[in-house]
Amino acid sequence: MASKDAQIQQKIVEGQQAVAQKQAEVNSKQQTINDLTSQLEAAKQANNDLSQAIKDAQSIKDYSDQAVKSVSAK
Numbered sequence: 001m002a003s004k005d006a007q008i009q010q011k012i013v014e015g016q017q018a019v020a021q022k023q024a025e026v027n028s029k030q031q032t033i034n035d036l037t038s039q040l041e042a043a044k045q046a047n048n049d050l051s052q053a054i055k056d057a058q059s060i061k062d063y064s065d066q067a068v069k070s071v072s073a074k
């Protein structure tokens with residue numbers, strides 16, 4: 001009986017080790033996901049900043065064109 005108990009204990013330990021290893025893998029993959037998510041958010045922000053800069057440049061161009069037309073009309 002003691003031998004059977006020892007085998008069961010050994011299997012429990014092996015199972016716990018396997019769970020710990022898989023948890024470490026999951027944690028590593030979660031960190032990768034977090035890193036990629038951060039990169040994606042940074043890229044989205046850069047894209048938004050660029051879009052705003054383009055809109056601002058277009059507004060300045062439109063204002064400049066209107067000013068030139070106004071001066072030319074006089």
